[in-house]
Amino acid sequence: MESEALIVFFLAGVALVAGANFISNLISHKSDNPQKREPYESGMPTIGPTWVQFKVGYYLYAILFLIFDVEIAFLVPWAVVFKDLGTVAFIEIIIFLVILGLGLAYAWRKGALKWQ
Amino acid sequence: MNTSLSITENIQDWLLTIMPASAASITAMALIAVAYLTFFALAGLFLVLMERKVAARFQLRLGPNRVGYYGLLQTLADALKLVSKELTGTVKADKFLYNLAPYFVIITALMGLAVIPFSGSIQAFDINIGIFFLIAISSVGVIGILLAGWGSNNKFAMIGAMRSGVQTISYELSVGLSLLTMILLTGSLQLSEIVAIQKDGWLIVQGHIPALIAFMIYMIAGTAETNRAPFDLVEAESELGAGFHTEYSGMKFAYFFLAEFINMFIIAAIAVTIFFGAWLSPFGITDSLPWLGVFWFLGKTLVIVFLMMWFRWTFPRLRIDQLLTLEWKYLLPLNLMNIVLMALIVWLNLTIQF
Amino acid sequence: MIPGISITEILTVTSILFFIGVYGFITRTNLISILISVELILNASVINFVVINKYLYPDMLQGVVYSIFIIAVAAAETALAIAIIFNLYKQTSSVEVKETETMKY
Amino acid sequence: MDILSLFVLIPVLVIIALVFTKGLHQARLVAMAGSLVQLGMAINLLFAYIKESAVNENVFVFTRDIVWFEQLNIHYNIGVDGISVALILLTAIVVLAGVFISWKTYDLPKEFFISLLVLATGVYGFFISIDLFTMFLFYEVAVIPMYLLIGIWGSGPKEYSAMKLTLMLMGASALLMVGILGIYFNSNADGGALTFNILEISKVNIPVEAQKLFFPLTFIGFAVLGALFPFHTWSPDGHASAPTAVSMLHAGVLMKLGGYGVFRIAMFLLPEGAMEWSWFFISLSATGVIYGAFAAIRQTDLKYINAYSSVSHLGMVLFALLMLNKTAWNGAILQSLSHGFMTALFFALIGMIYSRTHTRDITKLGGLLKVIPFISVIYVIAGLASLGLPGFSGFVAEMNIFVGAFQHEAMFYRVATIISVSAIVVTAVYILRVVGIMLMGPVKNEEFLKLPQATWYETTGIMLLLIPMVGIGIAPYWLSEMILKSLQPFIQGLL
Amino acid sequence: MELSSFFLMRHELLLLILTLLLVTAEILIPNHKKSSVVHLALFLFGIHTALGFLSLEESSLFGGMFRTNDLIHFFKNVLNIGVFILLLQSADWLEEKIVAQSRGTEFFILMFFSLLGMYFMISAGDFLMFYIGLELSTLPVAALVAYDLMNRRSSEGGIKLILSASLASGISLFGISMLYATTGSIYFDEVLKVITTTNLSVIGFVLFFAGLAFKISLVPFHFWTADVYEGAPISVASYLSVISKGAAAFILMILLFTVLKPLMEVWENLIYVIALATMFVGNLFALRQQNMKRFLAFSSIAQAGFILLGLITGTQLGTATVVYFVLIYIFSNLAAFGVVQAISLKTGKENMDDYNGLYKTNPRLSLVILLALFSLAGIPPVAGFFGKFFLFTAAASEGYYFLVFLAVVNVTISLYYYLLVVRAMFLRQSEDPVPAFSNKLYMRLGLAITVIGILVLGLYSPLYDYIFTLSGVFN
Structure with missing residues (x-):
């Protein structure tokens, strides 16, 4: 069964990481001191919290991605059957892509694609 | 087991003779898993070595040459060193996420490998939505990177992870769309079928101009997907230490390293599968010898991998705004137009048929 | 179709998912958590559609197609919700419901 | 254009004309001219009706039937009988008198006259309709302007009174609407189409069960406007807060809508329901009669006295209607007319007194007969009419009512009638009390000695109301005849 | 499929083209010339509205996913007119406040997309199309509610709307999946043939109903309404309350x-209860509101309760009265919101107390809102009376006399709070009244059309008869 193969690979991955971690823990040399437990920031002590609000640009791209990625979900079935459908499929996808392209152009015009 | 590994069938038959059916199938699966894990590790080691050698050659150096014959065992030694190193981590880290991250990257890489058709018979997982599965699984990988960055609670790691996130999701669009362009030609998502269609000619030839464009986009986007130079500002050493895996040491660092190279391999393998006929030999010169398919496949893949290594030493690293501009303002519109072009060509039957 | 798993079991799971979503929507105080709860509800419906299609009416693809559209719409919804939450966050520096709410009866 | 539609059209035209006027002077001139035209039309209608009814066998004449909402079978369906004609005349006179009495409205005069005429339009429309839907429509048209009229130009707790009045009347229309819809959906009981037409419904035998269900709804719906006992509370407050002309119109005309509606819809269309429920409503209205009279004794505010007296008098109208015989009905109609003129006159006079003395408290007033003799004398005359002195309209009306009421043999009716009759005595008490305190005796306030006499417009207003009041009292016969003829179908339906 | 059959989708296609034109305009027109977009959009939409009145044949497309008939066509036109008036009323606001931030075009784009969603929702022939229409009509509005970027309440309203909308649509979807499980189809025609009253289908129906109940803001799914209206720009609140609600009804x-006709015995009872709850909650909460937007929000909740009275019947009469009522409601509420918007734009005042003495300074505006409120309250001779009366007639025709009685009691309650506004404007005096001002052309036009509508729609009976004939399509 196909899905079983998937599970096998999943378990294999888990086994690889867990096993290697285990072996590493087993054979590695261990030492401890407070400095070693500090975050590494080129030798400077870290200032302020790390989990802060990030620049909105990142999220903006995430939102854009969300939209365009879902659009791929629609294009995939279309692409698969395109050969069988022909003209109608072509016209419809042109409409689809024109709207999508307009959306991209709009985002472009509005400066959503500009990294500030 | 639907996996059409011909070796397995023999082994499976043999297994069935010595134990009950369910135990036999479990054992068979375990064997497959072991085989792929071995390949996974070996490929990783080899690619690292290759990278270093290629890099050395580009820089008129010799590269690793002490350990083993021509330094062939260098990476194995490195691996052993990594295993024996202590697994450190900061006190401030979010322990659970920090430890979870490697699982994500490794498992996704491994699953990606599962659908690659190494030859007509060596393909663990021939799902009917193969390409879709690949696109899907490769977007899970980015979660691992984000978790690593977040879980480390380190500013470099965090910035690296955020950059990686925005870069990966951006270029994922192009990867998906360029593969979609080729799906228009194949009419199928199943990798084995896609290979079958290329019997008479590679898709890059069948689809000529748009396929060529798609290939170029795919290569650029694929390189960016794997966070390789010139798109490696995720782990830009000069800025961010080691980027998202700054806080990982020893084996845990090795996972990311390994996954990166395997991902590179997967990207190349997909390129070979979609554009260059996978394990099919050019002009059918070795059609009579199907077992040669594996070597054709690996050979082609290594050529593509070499190409990606070549990029690294040819182009300077991009700034993040350039990176995003390249994707959103050039590749994406180009890709959309390319799809229309491809659709037009398929619709008007202008593909090159043999 | 997954052998060994009947439709009732899957539907039970989706129902539980659905009610977790509703419960989360009502009890959570963080806007993002609420959004996630909503997504749970939508996902429950998606699974429902696919499973019902696959198990009960396998000759037509209506349920599957429906689920694709639900995913698309859910994406749009999330995108918009996140955008508005950002804007709210910019003004209040919080995504907790009780800190963002000014309008009451 | 037929003679009846003009009654709706002319006020609307006057309203439109008023919109374009500027200032008090223009507004009141236009309003007066419009009201005069309406009075002319009403008189014309009276004569035309007398002429027409002599030759026309139908009860309703000048009928006109225009299909309005075809699917629901709603028609713009108009016609008049003697009762409507008389009430239309009453309306026309009171409106004109009201315009004269409001001659000096300085605050938003245009809007005042517009609202007044909207009210008049509603009342006219109500009286000429013989379609339930249009009747209901005009009923509500008549009620709503009251809010603005009391709220803007009133005095005292005007916002409260206006709101109370509007809400109680609209609440009543909730019952009324259910009643009307109930009648409508039972109007096909004999197999015909659903209809709102009163004449057609009256021929239908509505199932008794439905009649019993919908009669109280319809009855109370209208009777609230007619100040039925427990629902009368809006009336004293409303009257007390309203400006003079509005009180006149309201007590004189609008409250008549209640009695008219009860008669024309509830009792005419649901006769068996009426018989079933009459005992209950007779008790209520008899209580109202006696309660109103006693409450009037206790009041010191002139307007409250008059308002409670209205409750009492209109209770008598409802009481008479429920007696279910011809004489009593005749009396009820006459009482409506009589009370209309009389109470309008009262309110006009109270308004005049108030505008001069700035108080309505009778304990602060005194000896006005010496200071403003004309107004005072008229007040006495109105008071006498109110307590039913022969020679005035009140006598004729009450006479008919009680004669009719006594025709019932049953104990219950007798007791109720006796209770009601005793209200006349109480009426005499409170009227004479007011006359005694306010008009006779010493002048209690020095400033009152300099009060101005009635002006020409006030006199005109008074005379407009006084003449018909006396007229009905002296020569009731022709009016009775006209009413009795119109009562014919009711008698056929009910008895 | 013939390409010419696309013309059956004339409304949708035209609007889509129009919207795309606006997107193109937004992309191409430089920022300093953006104010021309307002005129352009109004002009284009005016043409679209006019073209909508061309006749259209009755048919269905995409194998029954999209269907159209005269009633649907009529209702799309009604929505068009409503939106056109709304845009006229919003034009000044856009020009003064929004175009300066170069965000004017998006207002139109989002609104048109939402309208497009409504078209699809109305024309839907299966649950998929319906769902897409529902979402397409809701999501842009959430963006519109959060349009005022600087105003925290606006964002808050937006997030409230979108979260509760998602919840409602999620619940609705779950219900649809259950209906799909019982019937095996998402096509309306087939569902109608197969559906019966089973436990699963009833649960499915109730869940499904919740989604729409949210959109019409029926109790208990009304919680978002007042907050969202208060936070939203007035045009958007008006849109939500008028167009969105009308289409959803x-x-x-x-x-x-x-x-779902076969489930009638289920939904009759459901609607009976919800209608009562909605009317009472809407009216009683409206009593205590001071902010005009919240006030109108609760008033519109109550109005939704009245609409249910027509829905409970399931007859041609019910259909006709609902359509008629909604038509009148659109005009009345637009007039009310228009005045609130005009005043808010000039003075920023939105509270009822601020309206004290309005008649003295702005007689025309106060007359418009007087008419609008009377129409909402159902006072003759304005249109609202006819709408309400006919609705009650429809309910009574099925014997729901008690429901009608309670509804009329609610009319009385509603009259009380409508009169509170009237009292403020006409009866009260103010130290600081709204200063006298005159509106620009668009606003005047927008208000004038609504006033004409309020005065004429009721008295002009052929309209009702026309609607009644159209309503025959369901029976």
């Missing part, structure tokens, strides 16, 4: 009367 009617 209409689709609810279509679904109940056609697809």
Whole structure:
């Protein structure tokens, strides 16, 4: 069964990481001191919290991605059957892509694609 | 087991003779898993070595040459060193996420490998939505990177992870769309079928101009997907230490390293599968010898991998705004137009048929 | 179709998912958590559609197609919700419901 | 254009004309001219009706039937009988008198006259309709302007009174609407189409069960406007807060809508329901009669006295209607007319007194007969009419009512009638009390000695109301005849 | 499929083209010339509205996913007119406040997309199309509610709307999946043939109903309404309250009367209870509101309760009265919101107390809102009276006398709070009244059309008869 193969690979991955971690823990040399437990920031002590609000640009791209990625979900079935459908499929996808392209152009015009 | 590994069938038959059916199938699966894990590790080691050698050659150096014959065992030694190193981590880290991250990257890489058709018979997982599965699984990988960055609670790691996130999701669009362009030609998502269609000619030839464009986009986007130079500002050493895996040491660092190279391999393998006929030999010169398919496949893949290594030493690293501009303002519109072009060509039957 | 798993079991799971979503929507105080709860509800419906299609009416693809559209719409919804939450966050520096709410009866 | 539609059209035209006027002077001139035209039309209608009814066998004449909402079978369906004609005349006179009495409205005069005429339009429309839907429509048209009229130009707790009045009347229309819809959906009981037409419904035998269900709804719906006992509370407050002309119109005309509606819809269309429920409503209205009279004794505010007296008098109208015989009905109609003129006159006079003395408290007033003799004398005359002195309209009306009421043999009716009759005595008490305190005796306030006499417009207003009041009292016969003829179908339906 | 059959989708295609034109305009027109977009959009939409009146044949497309008939066509036109008036009323606001931030075009784009969603929702022939229409009509509005970027309440309203909308649509979807499980189809025609009253289908229906109940803001799904209206720019609140609600009421009617007719015994009782709850909650909460937007929000909740009175019947009469009522409601509420918007734009005042003495300074505006409120309250001779009376007639025709009685009691309650506004404007005096001002052309036009509508729609009976004939399509 196909899905079983998937599970096998999943378990294999888990086994690889867990096993290697285990072996590493087993054979590695261990030492401890407070400095070693500090975050590494080129030798400077870290200032302020790390989990802060990030620049909105990142999220903006995430939102854009969300939209365009879902659009791929629609294009995939279309692409698969395109050969069988022909003209109608072509016209419809042109409409689809024109709207999508307009959306991209709009985002472009509005400066959503500009990294500030 | 639907996996059409011909070796397995023999082994499976043999297994069935010595134990009950369910135990036999479990054992068979375990064997497959072991085989792929071995390949996974070996490929990783080899690619690292290759990278270093290629890099050395580009820089008129010799590269690793002490350990083993021509330094062939260098990476194995490195691996052993990594295993024996202590697994450190900061006190401030979010322990659970920090430890979870490697699982994500490794498992996704491994699953990606599962659908690659190494030859007509060596393909663990021939799902009917193969390409879709690949696109899907490769977007899970980015979660691992984000978790690593977040879980480390380190500013470099965090910035690296955020950059990686925005870069990966951006270029994922192009990867998906360029593969979609080729799906228009194949009419199928199943990798084995896609290979079958290329019997008479590679898709890059069948689809000529748009396929060529798609290939170029795919290569650029694929390189960016794997966070390789010139798109490696995720782990830009000069800025961010080691980027998202700054806080990982020893084996845990090795996972990311390994996954990166395997991902590179997967990207190349997909390129070979979609554009260059996978394990099919050019002009059918070795059609009579199907077992040669594996070597054709690996050979082609290594050529593509070499190409990606070549990029690294040819182009300077991009700034993040350039990176995003390249994707959103050039590749994406180009890709959309390319799809229309491809659709037009398929619709008007202008593909090159043999 | 997954052998060994009947439709009732899957539907039970989706129902539980659905009610977790509703419960989360009502009890959570963080806007993002609420959004996630909503997504749970939508996902429950998606699974429902696919499973019902696959198990009960396998000759037509209506349920599957429906689920694709639900995913698309859910994406749009999330995108918009996140955008508005950002804007709210910019003004209040919080995504907790009780800190963002000014309008009451 | 037929003679009846003009009654709706002319006020609307006057309203439109008023919109374009500027200032008090223009507004009141236009309003007066419009009201005069309406009075002319009403008189014309009276004569035309007398002429027409002599030759026309139908009860309703000048009928006109225009299909309005075809699917629901709603028609713009108009016609008049003697009762409507008389009430239309009453309306026309009171409106004109009201315009004269409001001659000096300085605050938003245009809007005042517009609202007044909207009210008049509603009342006219109500009286000429013989379609339930249009009747209901005009009923509500008549009620709503009251809010603005009391709220803007009133005095005292005007916002409260206006709101109370509007809400109680609209609440009543909730019952009324259910009643009307109930009648409508039972109007096909004999197999015909659903209809709102009163004449057609009256021929239908509505199932008794439905009649019993919908009669109280319809009855109370209208009777609230007619100040039925427990629902009368809006009336004293409303009257007390309203400006003079509005009180006149309201007590004189609008409250008549209640009695008219009860008669024309509830009792005419649901006769068996009426018989079933009459005992209950007779008790209520008899209580109202006696309660109103006693409450009037206790009041010191002139307007409250008059308002409670209205409750009492209109209770008598409802009481008479429920007696279910011809004489009593005749009396009820006459009482409506009589009370209309009389109470309008009262309110006009109270308004005049108030505008001069700035108080309505009778304990602060005194000896006005010496200071403003004309107004005072008229007040006495109105008071006498109110307590039913022969020679005035009140006598004729009450006479008919009680004669009719006594025709019932049953104990219950007798007791109720006796209770009601005793209200006349109480009426005499409170009227004479007011006359005694306010008009006779010493002048209690020095400033009152300099009060101005009635002006020409006030006199005109008074005379407009006084003449018909006396007229009905002296020569009731022709009016009775006209009413009795119109009562014919009711008698056929009910008895 | 013939390409010419696309013309059956004339409304949708035209609007889509129009919207795309606006997007193109937004992309191409430089920022300093953006104010011309307002005129352009109004002009284009005016043409679109006019073209909508061309006749259209009755048919269905995409194998029954999209269907159209005269009633649907009529209702799309009604929505068009409503939106056109709304845009006229919003034009000044856009020009003064929004175009300066170069965000004017998006207002139109989002609104048109939302309208497009409503078209699809109304024309839907299966649950998929319906769902897409529902979402397409809701999501842009959430963006519109959060349009005022600087105003925290606006964002808060937006997030409230979108979260509760998602919840409602999620619940609705779950219900649809259950209906799909019982019937095996998402096509309305087939569902109608197969559906019966089983436990699963009833649960499915109730869940499904919740989604639409949210859109019409029926109790208990009304919680978002007041907050969202208060936070939103007035045009958007007006849009939500008028157009969105009207369309949702209409689709609810279509679904109940056609697809879910076999479940009538279930939804009759459901609607009976919800109608009562909605009317009472809407009216009683409206009593205590001071902010005009919240006030109108609760008033519109109550109005939704009245609409249910027509829905409970399931007859041609019910259909006709609902359509008629919604039509009148659109005009009345637009007039009320228009005045609130005009005043808010000039003075920023939105509270009822601020309206004290309005008649003295702005007689025309106060007359418009007087008419609008009377129409909402159902006072003759303005149109609202006819709408309400006919609705009650429809309910009574099925014997729901008690419901009608309670509804009329609610009319009385509603009259009380409508009169509170009237009292403020006409009866009260103010130290600091709204200063006298005159409106620009667009606003005047927008208000004038609504006033004409309020005065004429009721008295002009052929309209009702026309609607009645159209309503025959469901029976």
